[in-house]
Amino acid sequence: MQLHGFRIELAEVEKALAAQPGIAAAAAAVADERLVAAVTAxxxxxxxxxxxxxxxxxxxxxxxxxxxxxxxxxxPLTVNGKLDRAAVAALRPAPSDRDMTAPA
Structure with a gap:
């Protein structure tokens, strides 16, 4: 997909996030022209x-x-058990995580 003129491979982002210690799975999506992600521990x-x-x-x-x-x-999964990217895009960081936003 394209975002701000750059080609973004969501699977590559997810792979890099999931490779981190303590992360079981990751999902990435685009919300409001921003790349966002969700991870499970x-x-x-x-x-x-x-x-x-x-x-x-x-x-x-x-x-x-x-x-x-x-x-x-x-x-988040769809009723068919597939990743629900729209639900990932709709996630908002918890109040305690608000300072966990990357600089623009």
């Missing part, structure tokens, strides 16, 4: 969104770093 861990963003900045080109990362218990 490995059992017994609770990753901080700021840490996830920091690692993403090291692993991905700047245009592929999500603007926000929201830590969720489970990734």
């Amino acid at each position: 490995v059992d017994g861990q609770r990753p901080q969104a700021a840490d996830v963003l920091r690692e993403a900045r090291l692993a991905l080109p700047r245009h592929m770093v999500p603007a926000t990362v929201t830590v969720v218990d489970a990734l």
